[in-house]
Amino acid sequence: MHIHVLSLFPDMFSGVFGSSILKKAQEKQAVSLAVTDFRAYSGNKHNQVDDYPYGGGAGMVLKPEPLFQAVEAITANSKKPRIILMCPQGERFTQAKAEELALEEELVFLCGHYEGYDERIREHLVTDEISIGDFVLTGGELGAMTVIDSVVRLLPGVLGNGESPVQDSFSTGLLEHPQYTRPADFRGLKVPDVLLSGNHANIEQWRREQSLYRTWSRRPDLLVNMDLSPAEQKLMTKWENVKNN
Template sequence: MHIDIITCLPRLIESPFNDSILKRAQTKGIVEVNIIDLRPYATDKHKSVDDYAYGGGAGMVMMIEPIDRCLTELKAKRSYDDIIYMSPDGQLLTQSLANELSLKKNLVLLCGHYKGVDERVREHLVTREISIGDYVLSGGELAAAVVADAVVRLIPGVLSDETSALSDSFQDDMLAPPVYTRPAEYNGWKVPDVLLSGHEAKIEQWKHDHALERTRQRRPDLLKKHQ
């Protein structure tokens, strides 16, 4: 997979890709992440990427021309499956959407900032908009990092145990069951006996039952999909 991330604040997003799973995925050559500074695509001497909104109102708006120039250059090099604008009113990021995007080959993540982008960017230049929740961030950089992390970890070969991602919360529209590790007893708090039994069928049934109960208690809305 190849991911290009367009931002006017590249240092804000570099850190998540320099450690842990995202770093290992790049080292293995499974994914290539390219963080692109938008400012060199500005046309004035001040490298401005934003301007005042027509019609007035508070906040600056990212201009269409630098974004279009950047995307035009990128699209001359490869064909993209999706050009995604990180937006608070976009499609909500879910595990099923992350699964879908993990099958793509080339993605662009466009990070908004200030008051957002010129509406013509949304109308003509992007193919999809994604939100990570019903709240507003200072910019799309952190949201883009979240999307990249959720997607990249699903690509075969990224995780040392590929079944790990398949057992995460939300993969089957339920929360994950409780998990334990050594020691088997600590301060009088014991790991459930069934998990120490070695009886695979009973363990799987225990996990299913507790995943279902945890979902019922914490996210009953997810159970509507099963019903």
């Protein structure tokens, strides 16, 4: 996969792209990452990429020319890359969206600043608009980093254990079960006996129940349309009765 980011502050990505899993993913040639300062496509001697909004109002708006020309330049030899606009008005980012984007060969992220984008960018240039939550940042860079990290870790061979992304929270529809490691007894705080039993069937059942309980107690909204077994529904009824008594 190739990922290209258009930003007014490319230095923000140096540490993130040069560390941890993203660095290893590039070393394994699972992904190539590039960042371009789209001021280079401003077309004016002052490198101005924003202007006052028509009709008046506070703030400045990103002009269409720099982003259109930057995207056209970096995708000249591409097929049909996904062009992603980081925007608080966009689709709420989810694990399902990360899994969808991980199937693409090329992604282009547009990171804006100021008051917003010229609407023609939204309507005629991008294929996706993504928000990482119901809040506003000073720019799209941090949001793009979040999405890129989430997508790249799903690429084949990036994580050491191929099962890791499959068992993540949200990948199964449930939050992930509790995890424990050595020592088995830390200051009197003990690892659940079932995890030390060696009985894999019992361990898997325990993990499923723990995932279900954690989701029920923390994110019940995730269970609304989930197909649960009669035994799992009975468990939730039991937890609900305990909670109400």
